[in-house]
Amino acid sequence: MSSRLHIVIVGCGRLGARLANRLSRQGNYVIVIDSSAQAFSALSADFSGFRIEGDASGLRVLREAKLDQADLVVVMSRDDNVNLMVAQVARLVFEVANVLVRVIDPDRQELAAHYHRLGIRTLCPTQIAAEQFLLAIDEMAVGEQGRHA
Amino acid sequence: MKILIIGGGRTVSHLCDSFISKGHSVTLINRDPAECQRLAMVLSALVICGDGSDPGVLEEAGARGADAVFALTPHDPDNLIACQAAAIGYGVTRVVALANDPENVEVFEKLGVSAFSTTRIIGSLVEQRTSMDWITNLLPIVEGRVNVTEIVLEASAPAAGKYLRDLTMPDNSLIAVVMRDGTPMVPRGNSDLKAGDRLVLITLPENHGTVLRMLAGVNV
Known part of the structure; x- marks a missing residue:
């Protein structure tokens, strides 16, 4: 990433906090939103961004995070529906150019094509992990060492 | 269905x-x-x-x-x-x-x-019904963006005794039905309004107050 970006991260779980720490360390202006203030304890000591406690599916919180000025919004709360709603609001209401959203349930990925058309990028960790596992299994060449041969 | x-x-x-x-x-x-x-x-x-x-x-x-x-x-x-x-x-x-x-x-x-939003519909309903006995019925339709209101024209009302063509109704508002002596009719320009008439009005939340004011003369 070149210049200092305005990045909003929705959901400060393990993944959200990790991403926030890294992006903040890279010199970006990072705002983290979570419905529970306790979640912010996962942020590292040198995290220099802002924390907003509140429900990201309400416009008030998103306005507070100055979404209209954001270069990138990453949405990864525990709730897929909240994530998909926030991602669409970011893209269509606040007109954020880059929106990335985590979708936990692979079934909900079926709507991914629709979200892609809107300019929202979806990532499904379950699907990614499954592919990685299959790849690893392939690489292990199970059965080729001749145990049953 | x-x-x-x-x-x-x-x-x-x-x-x-x-x-x-x-x-x-x-x-x-x-x-x-x-x-x-x-x-x-x-x-x-x-x-x-x-x-x-x-x-x-x-x-x-x-x-x-x-x-x-x-x-x-x-x-x-x-x-x-x-x-x-x-x-x-x-x-x-x-x-x-x-x-x-x-x-x-x-x-x-x-x-x-x-x-x-039920909050909005109930809110506007309560607001518009507050202390107005002459409004006998009020129904928000089309997600609360249009009101159907039934009012009784009192003798003191500015519209009583006037012809419809002499009333300048705001844009997007309508006197849809006039009920007189138990008979409903859809009024035209040459219809007159009398005290005791029941009117069915179509209004938007934006012009609802204006319409009630010009017909019934009461501030909403």
């Missing part, structure tokens, strides 16, 4: 009864097993226990052939995504979401899902 309702509680039970009594077939989706049992006992609708925003559950509930889907849970994101899943995933043409947060009405419409 085949109607799918996602949600629970008294409003949904009432709605469900009303649809069934009109001959529609209704399927209910609720994620709470205890609420599902209760609903299944009091309603003659098919009740499915599950997450109404889950495409698999929607499919099981027959979303593919449904004429309408109403998402009425207390969680706005669930309502939005359920409607999108039904519309985009299963081609349901009529999907309506409840916006618990009134601000989400505009948000949902922007995201392509038609929405209504």
